[in-house]
Amino acid sequence: MRRFHEWLIFIIMEYKYFIIRCIVMLQMCFSGIFFSINHAFAYQDTLDKIKSSGVITWGFDAEGGAPYVFRDSANPSKHIGFEVELVAAIARELGVKVRYFQNAWDSILLSLQRGDFDIALNGIEITPDREQSVLFTRPYYAYAEQIVVRDSDNRIHRLEDLRGKKVGTLYNTEAKRLLEAMGGIAVNIYSGQVEPFKDLLLNRIDAVFVDLPIAAYYTMPNPQLHMVGDPVGDGYYGIALRKEDASLADELNKIIEKLLRSGELKKIYSRWGLWNVAQEKLFLHEGILKNYAESPPSSSEKAPIVLTKFLPTLLKGALVTIGISILSMMLAVVLGLILTFMRLYGNTWLRMVSTAYIEIYRGTPLLIQLYILYYGLPSIGITLSAFVVAILGLGMNYAAYEAEIYRAGIQAIPKGQTEAALSLGMSGRLTLKRIILPQALRITIPPMTNDFIALFKDSSLISVIAITELTKSYGILAAASMDYFKLGIITALLYFGMSYPLSLYARKLEKKLKSHDRNL
Amino acid sequence: MIEICNLFKQYEHQPLFKDLHLVVEKGSVVAIIGPSGSGKSTLLRCMNGLEAFQKGYISVDDQRFCGVLERGYNKGQEGITIKNIRRKVGMVFQQFNLFPHMSVLHNITVAPIFVLGVDQAEAESNAISLLRKVHLMEKAGKYPVQLSGGEQQRVAVARALAMKPEAMLFDEPTSSLDPEMIEEVLLVVKELVSEGMTTIIATHEMGFARDVSTRVLFLDKGEIVEQGKPQEMFSNPQNDRTKAFLSRFMK
Numbered sequence: 001m002r003r004f005h006e007w008l009i010f011i012i013m014e015y016k017y018f019i020i021r022c023i024v025m026l027q028m029c030f031s032g033i034f035f036s037i038n039h040a041f042a043y044q045d046t047l048d049k050i051k052s053s054g055v056i057t058w059g060f061d062a063e064g065g066a067p068y069v070f071r072d073s074a075n076p077s078k079h080i081g082f083e084v085e086l087v088a089a090i091a092r093e094l095g096v097k098v099r100y101f102q103n104a105w106d107s108i109l110l111s112l113q114r115g116d117f118d119i120a121l122n123g124i125e126i127t128p129d130r131e132q133s134v135l136f137t138r139p140y141y142a143y144a145e146q147i148v149v150r151d152s153d154n155r156i157h158r159l160e161d162l163r164g165k166k167v168g169t170l171y172n173t174e175a176k177r178l179l180e181a182m183g184g185i186a187v188n189i190y191s192g193q194v195e196p197f198k199d200l201l202l203n204r205i206d207a208v209f210v211d212l213p214i215a216a217y218y219t220m221p222n223p224q225l226h227m228v229g230d231p232v233g234d235g236y237y238g239i240a241l242r243k244e245d246a247s248l249a250d251e252l253n254k255i256i257e258k259l260l261r262s263g264e265l266k267k268i269y270s271r272w273g274l275w276n277v278a279q280e281k282l283f284l285h286e287g288i289l290k291n292y293a294e295s296p297p298s299s300s301e302k303a304p305i306v307l308t309k310f311l312p313t314l315l316k317g318a319l320v321t322i323g324i325s326i327l328s329m330m331l332a333v334v335l336g337l338i339l340t341f342m343r344l345y346g347n348t349w350l351r352m353v354s355t356a357y358i359e360i361y362r363g364t365p366l367l368i369q370l371y372i373l374y375y376g377l378p379s380i381g382i383t384l385s386a387f388v389v390a391i392l393g394l395g396m397n398y399a400a401y402e403a404e405i406y407r408a409g410i411q412a413i414p415k416g417q418t419e420a421a422l423s424l425g426m427s428g429r430l431t432l433k434r435i436i437l438p439q440a441l442r443i444t445i446p447p448m449t450n451d452f453i454a455l456f457k458d459s460s461l462i463s464v465i466a467i468t469e470l471t472k473s474y475g476i477l478a479a480a481s482m483d484y485f486k487l488g489i490i491t492a493l494l495y496f497g498m499s500y501p502l503s504l505y506a507r508k509l510e511k512k513l514k515s516h517d518r519n520l
Numbered sequence: 521m522i523e524i525c526n527l528f529k530q531y532e533h534q535p536l537f538k539d540l541h542l543v544v545e546k547g548s549v550v551a552i553i554g555p556s557g558s559g560k561s562t563l564l565r566c567m568n569g570l571e572a573f574q575k576g577y578i579s580v581d582d583q584r585f586c587g588v589l590e591r592g593y594n595k596g597q598e599g600i601t602i603k604n605i606r607r608k609v610g611m612v613f614q615q616f617n618l619f620p621h622m623s624v625l626h627n628i629t630v631a632p633i634f635v636l637g638v639d640q641a642e643a644e645s646n647a648i649s650l651l652r653k654v655h656l657m658e659k660a661g662k663y664p665v666q667l668s669g670g671e672q673q674r675v676a677v678a679r680a681l682a683m684k685p686e687a688m689l690f691d692e693p694t695s696s697l698d699p700e701m702i703e704e705v706l707l708v709v710k711e712l713v714s715e716g717m718t719t720i721i722a723t724h725e726m727g728f729a730r731d732v733s734t735r736v737l738f739l740d741k742g743e744i745v746e747q748g749k750p751q752e753m754f755s756n757p758q759n760d761r762t763k764a765f766l767s768r769f770m771k
C-alpha cells in the first residue's frame with residue numbers, strides 16, 4: 001500500500017508539466033488583473049477626465065466662508081466670493097463647467113484624496129506638512145496674518161502684545177500655529193470664522209488673529225472693530241490636487257500665470273479689497289518655493305506621527321471632558337430634583353412650568369440649545385463664557401431627564417410608606433426627606449449612572465463652542481496630522497476607558513439593589 | 521374620647537357614609553366587622569386624616585376637624601389638628617408598611633427622634649423595651665425584608681407605640697398574614713388591650729373580636745347596621761344582614 005505522501009509524489013511526477021502550465025497561467029491571470037487595477041485606478045488622468053466630461057469638480061466649504069466662498073445673503077442659492085470668481089476664470093480657460101462640492105473645511109484634503117472632487121481651492125495654505133499628502137499648484141494668493149481688536153481697546157498694537165491675552169483664531173491654520181509657537185497666549189480655537197469676531201465683540205476674547213482676507217472682510221464694515229499692527233508672516237494659498245495629478249498641476253499653473261499676467265487676478269482681488277503689494281510676490285514663483293526650503297514654518301510638525309506626542313494633548317482634552325461632565329451632572333442632579341418637586345408637590349403654576357421645561361428640553365436637540373445659549377443669548381444682552389455655557393447647556397438639558405428619573409423613582413415608592421410616616425405624626429417634608437427620598441434614591445442610582453455615561457459622551461457636542469475638550473482635541477490633531485484613523489481609535493479608547501468602569505459600577509449597583517433590599 | 525358626627529363621604533358620586541355617628545369612650549375596645557368594601561378601613565383612615573371626607577366632623581379629645589365641604593373648613597388649620605390627632609392615635613396597617621431602608625430599631629426610633637425631638641439614646645432604650653413587649657428583642661438590628669410577616673406586623677405595632685399614643689387603630693392587622701402567624705400578632709394586640717389601651721380594630725377574626733372587644737360594630741355598605749356587646753352580637757344578632765354575614769363566618 002502506498003502512503004499518502006507517496007501518492008502525492010507520484011501525482012506530481014506524473015503531471016508536473018500540467019501543473020507547471022497551470023501555475024504559469026495563474027500568474028498571467030494575476031498580472032492581468034493587477035495591470036487592469038492599476039490602469040483603472042491610478043492611470044486615469046484627472047485632467048483628461050475633466051476635459052472629456054467638460055466638468056471640473058471644486059471642493060470648498062461655504063459655511064462662514066466669506067470672502068472666499070459663501071452664500072449670497074441677497075440670493076442664498078448662489079455662491080459668491082473671490083474664489084468663486086477665480087474658479088470660474090480657471091474653468092473658462094479650461095473650457096469646462098464648474099461643479100460645486102461643499103465639504104467641511106477640516107476634512108477637505110481627506111475628501112480630495114478620496115476622490116470626491118478634482119481640486120480643493122479654499123484658502124488652503126501651502127505648508128510643508130500638507131505638501132507631503134497633496135500636490136499644490138503655484139500660489140494664487142499671498143496672505144499674511146492680521147490682528148483685529150475692539151475699537152475701544154488700545155492695549156494691543158503688535159503681535160508681542162498678545163501675550164497673556166485671550167486670542168481667537170481658526171482651526172488648523174498658520175495663524176494658530178504662529179500663536180502657539182509664541183507661547184503665553186490663551187488661544188481659543190474656532191471652526192467657523194464668524195464666531196471669533198462675535199466673541200471679540202462680546203468681550204469673550206481680547207483679539208482675533210486670522211488670515212488678512214478674513215480680517216479685512218469682517219472688520220471693514222464694522223466700526224467697533226479695527227485692525228492693528230502690520231500683517232505678520234507671509235504665506236500662500238495654493239490649489240490642492242491629488243499627488244498623481246501632475247499634468248493637471250501643469251495646466252493650472254499655466255492658467256494662474258496667464259490670469260496673473262493679464263491682470264484678471266488683480267481685478268478679481270481688487271473687487272474684494274484684497275489686492276495689496278504682497279501680491280506682487282506671486283510673480284516670483286521660483287523665489288517663493290526657495291523661501292520655503294530655507295525656512296520651514298515649524299520643523300516639529302514635519303516629524304512622522306508619534307503617538308506619544310499626541311497623547312498629552314488628548315489627555316488634556318480628556319481632563320476638560322471629565323471636569324465639564326462632572327460639573328454639569330451636578331447641576332443636572334440639583335436642577336432635576338427641583339423640577340421633580342415642582343412637578344409632584346407644587347401648585348398648578350409650578351407644575352406647568354416644570355412640565356413645560358421637561359418637555360421642551362427633551363424635545364429639542366442639545367446642539368440647538370447650546371447654539372442658542374452661546375450665540376443667541378448675547379443678542380438679548382446676556383453674554384456667558386464658553387465654559388459656563390458648556391455646563392449650563394449640558395446640565396440644563398440633562399436636568400430634564402433626571403427629573404423624569406426622580407419622578408419615576410418617587411412614584412415607585414408604595415403609597416403605604418407615606419401613610420405610615422404620616423400616621424406617625426411626620427410632616428410631609430419629613431416624610432419626603434427620611435422615608436421617600438432615601439428609598440427613591442436607591443431606585444434611581446442605576447439609571448442616573450447610565451445618564452452620566454450618556455452625558456459624558458454628549459459632552460463632545462460642546463466642541464462647537466470653542467472649548468477644547470477631548471473630541472475637539474482629536475479634531476485638531478487629526479486635521480494637523482491627517483491621521484483620522486489611529487487618533488480616532490485612541491480617542492474612542494479614551495472615552496471607552498473612562499465610561500466603561502462607570503457602566504460596570506452601574507451594573508454592580510443594580511445587582512446589589514436587586515438582591516439586597518426589598519421585594520418591590 | 522373619639523367622636524364621629526354626621527360623617528358623610530363619597531367617592532366620585534358613589535356615597536359611602538351617609539350620616540355616620542360613633543362614640544368611642546376611653547379604655548373601650550371596639551371591633552368593627554363587616555364584608556369587604558363595607559368601609560371598615562375607610563372609617564379608620566378618616567379618623568386620622570389619611571382619607572378626606574366631605575361633611576361632618578371627627579374629634580379626638582379636644583382636637584376636632586371637619587369635612588372639606590363644611591362651612592369654616594380651613595385647610596391649614598385642619599392640617600394642624602390632624603397632626604395633633606396622629607400623635608395621640610397610632611395606626612397599624614394591613615400591609616405593615618415598615619420602612620425597608622431602615623433597621624427594625626431605626627423604624628421604631630425615627631418618629632420619636634424627628635417628630636417628638638427625643639434624643640437618640642432615650643428613643644433607643646424605649647424601642648428596646650417595646651421590642652421586648654412584642655417579643656422581638658433579638659431582631660433589633662435586622663431589616664424588614666429579613667423578618668416574617670408576623671414579625672413585621674409586631675414591629676409595626678411597636679413602631680406605633682413608640683409615639684406613646686392614647687389610642688390605637690388596627691386596620692385588618694392579620695389579613696395579609698399566613699394563618700400560622702395570625703396568633704402571634706393577635707396575642708400582642710390582646711396584651712395591649714389588657715393594659716387598657718383604647719382600641720379600634722377592623723378585623724375578620726370573629727373569635728378574636730368576641731374575646732377582646734367591649735363592643736362589636738357591624739358595618740355594611742357604609743352603614744352601622746348593628747352594634748352591641750360581643751356575646752349578644754355573636755349569639756343573638758337582631759338584624760338579618762348581620763345574621764347572614766355571621767352565619768357565613770361562624771361555621
